[in-house]
Amino acid sequence: MTNSDRNRLKDKVFQVFGVFCTFIGLVVLAIFLIDIVQEGIARIDWDFLMDLPSRRASSAGILTAWVGTLWLLVLTALISFPLGVGAGIYLEEYSRKTKLSNFLEINIANLAGVPSIIYGLLGLEIFVRQMRLGGSLLAGALTLSLLILPIIIVTTREAIKAVPGSVRDGSYALGASKWQTIWNQVLPASFGGILTGIILALSRAVGEAAPLIVIGALAYVPFTPASPLDEFTVLPIQIFNWTSRPQEEFLTNAAAAIIVLLFITFLLNGIAVYLRNRQQRKIRW
């Protein structure tokens, strides 16, 4: 075998290994989803969705968990949307290349890498203790908002950056002020991208359990929350709680709740991908 034959063989071997590695991730994903569906799908019915939690696995439902998740989603969106988009607009349209803007940029990159459980510790001290919100929906939403703020800021900036300068110049030429230009031209043009970012960020927030456990969200809440100051539970915490029990029936419950959680997560991600594709096709500057 000549040297070049050997190299060609190595090349082929790596190609096979490459296919193997690429598909092992997908195969594991498939096995996992099939396993979850097999274990949990039979448990999902109207009663499971509408029942309160219970000590007995067979009568336990996820009503409080998914209602809490929806509450938290809406509150988190309301808090993080103006903050994140505002910060994104400021950094992209207003800030000049100063030491402060440079520092802001490094800081946001750093915040994106802070583990979610650390945000839980922040929320515990600031929102739960200092602001005396207790383990309420509002404390949870504030904590999650800070957690996803970096994602929203980064995607808002990308979306705004994609709007060409000629659009701004045209607006200025017609006598519009800076804010009028941003409000009437830049934001509508970049709204699809901004929305994509927010939905992606929210889909991340939906799956978070750790920071909410730290701020004291409970696993057992026998009522659905009626106001932002009520105590709450969410699907990931309910799943965690059921997973950590030894009885087999609770694992079945956990699998069923996971199907509901994955449905919400994939739905949000699907919407984001759809919006991104539509945006890319629609706009031709």
Added chain:
Amino acid sequence: MKISEKIIEGLLWLSAVITILVTIGIIWVLLSESIAFFQEVSIVDFLTEKEWTPLFADKKFGIMPLVAGTLLTTFIAISVALPIGLTIAVYLNEYAHATLKQVVKPMLEVLATIPTVVYGFFALTVVTPFLQAIIPSLAGFNALSAGIVMGIMIIPMISSLSEDAISAVPRSLREAAYGMGSTRLQTAFGVMVPAASSGIVVSVILAISRAVGETMIVAIAAGQQPRLTLNPLVPIETITTYIVQVSLGDVPHGSLEYRTIFAAGITLFVFTFALNNISFWIKKKYQEKYD
């Protein structure tokens, strides 16, 4: 007109500055509570003591077992994710058809969107029983399953970022390598990967940082027994799991036990902060190498 514009600019500035307040808040919270902690526990004991038993009658405050557990699961995760992730990046760039790449990349990224509590369930109910069939001595809670599943979770992080880095290498380098008669493999690992090395290193450091801070997988599947060991087959406890464990109990606010979670938290923060800054520094330093 002028005034309202100024007010709007001020509000936008404020929302940007909130991000700085968040950082200050994190550091202040972690520092103030851990300073109170270190007034009662000597920092030397914290760093050198080999046992972590703050919730027992005989209290020992050595962070080393928690750090060992964290590093062990992280090491296993990276050992899974780095070879697979890098191979995927190279394969998609040098071998795969462009359409395959377009289909596979988003499919792989689904792995990163699955909530980690779901991965924890997977580790506990699928991976651990499977591994127990191969390794009978494997405990029900162990670092191995948690680490492997965490590795699967961070594959897309490494493969996506590395793939971006490799495709950013100028075409001329690849063409030069082919012109010299290199095979795809030689081009990939002799030219493309070294040229994209800074981007690949950044992806790996970010993945390590993510694994160090990952909570729910280890909280569900790795156990709650702080021990100073490198044995992946027995239950261990990570820094993040300890924080969850205390949060689920009812430790009174202001007690020494309460403050341990902030001491653990600041240790975690220091680790991830250092890793994130190293990756940021590498990115900045090598960004414009080929421009």
